[in-house]
Amino acid sequence: MHLSRFPRTRLAHLPTPLEPMPRLSKELGVEIWIKRDDCTGLSTGGNKTRKLEFLMGEALEQGADMVMTQGATQTNHGRQTAAAAAKLGLACHLLFEDRTGYNNANYNNNGNVLLDHLHGATTQKFPGGHDMPAEMERAAERKRAEGHKVYVIPGGGSNPTGALGYVNCAFEMVSQANDMGLRIDRVVHATGSSGTQAGLVTGFCAMNAQIPVLGIGTRAPRPKQEDMLFSLATRTSEKLGCPGVVTREDVVANTDYVGDGYGLPTESGLEAIRMFAELEGILLDPCYSAKGAAGMIDLARKGTFKDQRIVFVHTGGAAALGGYDFAFDTANAWVEL
């Protein structure tokens, strides 16, 4: 696979570490490693940075002076897009959909939102259930009428161009595993707009790595999630020049850990945050990586991964924690000695 054929701009610190998690593994009785894509380096890191290397590469090639994207208020994708735009000298406009209904001050102004503003992005908010892609097209047309050359990035950066970032991650992971003599039996991670999983699956299939990927859902029900994934993996493999390498069976999502809905913390997710933080010194976020980890932890406890070596891809998101302080009970941490 020859990714240098595609426009790309370097934004991430790569390769990200592939490390064991000995204390969590002992706790669960399953060997679990972690691919630290929370350490991609751009404005506290995360999975969108890999996608943005290819998306921003295309934006620059097209001569854009402004990028636009959309997501939930605490979108990690928006924050990484704002940082990438700042680094490349482009303007950035973010459209937020209120998907949680939280009117809490930290949720609306802290965490990722604060970082968006520090990176110089302008922001705009819409009610939940709004047609965000249509709203973004309208906003882009308005800016084009003012003379801007606008490059529009879909929510989550999930199109075949963005997914190339995770095709690259699949190559990187296999190469690291080969160097270490590490057999990987399964990769697990949180899935949302599906570019991460579509890219990983396409990359592994194109290499014939024979590493199954399990996406833990954070929003859509299983049939919708898998249809979205398969469609994007199909289009990504066509873009790569290896159409048909991904079969429907390669695309697997478990959506049992979404809870009450997108962006709403779950008990099992909060437990996963505490376990990673207290056993490994690693921060997860309530919206994505905690739900992905919660699924992995529950399946490990149920014996699903017996005798398997699992790699958890940490997709980032801890920058959102400051917007979710209300979800954590930390009163017992204050003591008098």
Ligand SMILES: *Cc1c(COP(=O)(O)O)cnc(C)c1O
């Ligand atoms: C966006 C995001 C995901 C989901 O990745 P997709 O490519 O949208 O499926 C997972 N974790 C975090 C922290 C994210 O920001």
